[in-house]
Amino acid sequence: MTTPLLGSRTLDRETARSLPPGSRLPTLVQTFLFAGHRKTFFPRLRARYGDVFTIRLVPGSRVVVVLSRPEHIREVFGSSPKVMHAGEGNTVLAPIMGQHSLLLIDDDDHARMRRQLMPAFNGSALRGYSEMIARLARAEVGNWPTGEPFKLHERTRTLTLEVILQVVFGVTDQDRLAQLRPLLERIVAVRPIIMLGGFYPRLLRMRPWRTYLEIQREVDAILYDEIATRRAQENLAERNDVLSRLLAAGILSDVELRDQLVTLLLAGHETTATALAWAFHELARDPELLQAGQRAADEGDDDYLEAITKESMRLHPVVYQVGRRITETVEIAGYRLPRGTTLMAAIGLVQSNEQHFPGVSEFNPDRFLGANPPAPGTWIPFGGGARRCIGAGFSLLEATEILRAALTRYDVHAPRPEPEKAQPRNVTLVPSRGCEITITPR
Template sequence: MTPPTPLLGAGTLDRKTARTLPPGPRLPTLVQTVLFASHRKTFFPRLRERYGDVFTIRLVPSRRVVVVLSRPDHIREVFGTPPAIVHAGEGNAVLAPILGHHSLLLIDDDDHVRMRRQLMPAFNGQALRGYAGMIAQLARQEVGAWPVGQPFRLHERMRTLTLEVILQVVFGVTDSDRLAQLRPLVDRVVSVRPIIMLGGFYPRLLRLPPWRTYLEINRRLDAILYDEIAARRSQPNLAERNDVLSKLLAAGTWSDVELRDQLITLLLAGHETTATALAWAFHELARKPDQLRAGQQAADEGDDAYLEAMAKESMRLHPVVYQVGRRLTDTVELAGYRLPRGTTLMAAIGLVHGDEEHFPDVNEFRPERFLGDNPPAPGTWIPFGGGARRCIGAGFSLLEATEILRAALTQYDVRAVRPEPETAKPRNVTLVPSRGCELIATKR
């Protein structure tokens, strides 16, 4: 394994190089870090308005240099650069104590190619078609238990449902006793707070609470996962099972630790993100009767293309993950600047999705953008990233969203508790509805 690239920051940035970087705010690093962590949806647009399409911010640790990109052509160039030069794994290093060092999100170069190749059979078209029935059944069960005629927070119900999909469809656990063991542990793992992630930058913190407590919960979850992996390895009918873990075992050569790290990665990357995208979709439908009726008609008629377009437009209008990062392992020319080795590049998904140039009536919820003969231009819709590091679970996420929308819209009308839209607030690495997507569901 190649050693990590040193961060470009306080210890490695000289004054001459600093003067050649894109412009940016001169606020103290800690202030910029807090604004980025807590207010990025307003902080980034203000910086682009003041400094242009490319700007520099500095974040902890080590006053690291982060160059933010907001033009699709610049971002496409990054996604198209050889992965050996733009390391995504190093850009996600803060997640190592949570995901494990073999996680697809944390490895680069040949290790990433090998791991991704082994993961692909569990997420190809044939495999996705096999998951649809299980997801649909779980969706109908959860949606059927919604409170009728009284306010509730849909985001929490979506988190419960997407967690169940992870446990049963990804992990392949269906035994009721084992599910009862897993649910509280997994819920605490996926509810990781931003402060826990600091342990990835400052390993000494891991010996102290709350980091030590979080890692202990992780270890308890690991014990169950390793037990499931061992039990699955001993089963002769892996090819007949229809869950992700079984397909991974059948298709690749894995150590138990590698499998554990991929399962935790799928859990953290696929649970909160899909739940939040669905919450934002219902947030819009509850305020737009015409769109609600169009969605209900699509659900009744089996129009999967329209249901998927609703999920895509929700991800466009309300980016769940606002940015993705890469670390340069060599000096590159980009966006008119010579960016040194160690620079962190940040593709601002939210700025691209919120640009009127790419999406007319940019603040309107219009699923029709993703239908017909004139879809969004390449590189303007990037909720799953792009290039060799595009999210491997993108197809799974869209399938899950389609089945959950179908289950809900065939049964219910929904309306907002309050007419004013909910704002986005940070929750870990995602942006969620500030009031949890409060709505009222009534039977159709």
């Protein structure tokens, strides 16, 4: 059953007075600041109101309680998924990802779907993907321009899209790849204004929403044809791509498969590409760290390469927050919060706290090595609990192989010494100049 949003129409005065303090700016202003400036908006609100504060966002001036203490966030992640609905918090994505998307379903449906998907993302399956990813990484990295500045983020986005096409979707036919690439590039470039169609379905009849859905239908036709073709093959057990593994399990319907493929595309493309861009952004500005990364790439030290990615995700959180909608009254952080409240775990606030990460503004992969890793609940780029990102291991594997392919081949330099600022791109925070770097052969 859907839980109504707690907002201006469902919030009584007594409950309003018991909520955590927060901004009194108009809802539209708060929504604008959240969408476009959350990396500065949230720290200002925490400095003024404390570790727990309230904001209001469209639609319906919904009540959002923001949490920035690890113990409060652990309580949310550790609570029953029947009480903390993540799917309801993502309903804006329904027209894009589909009703069966792992990100949109809750309760028993989510547990069932997650169980069915997990075997395609566990340890043995991941080992089967590594050589395919490495091959694609070496091919793309070999085409990077040398001796002149270029925007690396564009290149990492191209590469992670290719990984999804061939390693996740399992498409290797060159004609079909040529057909899919431009369509998927337009799908993954979804803008926040398109997402409004999830809140206001009437918009889907008009452009640009209708145009987006038309492209989506073209992609769907190809995906359904690929699923049908693959189902008829007798060698599924010999294939290593994610789609073939899911088909071999024989559990999901065509519609469910389609929704999970699009979800993996949208959730796994921009995020990994951006984390990699930020990692190269930092290595290009620190010769000692670059040398350490190159040494790890040369020697097969995957732990250090993975630590580079983890520190990139800490210092530059790609996704700044995740949400849950509560289905019954709960007590969190000393506040009794009514059914329908949206809880928002502020990943960016936790990971930028000096108490959890001494020298918090420094890029230091060594934090993730040795006997004293970050305390539980302080590094949470993949969320946590029953809703932790199912592709976390895949993302770290992919980033490790791409770092290896580039660092064994190139020196990396920053054409300008000043660091790039983070700017919002849809739901992610990306380098403002596209991660400008210059590479030269080693």
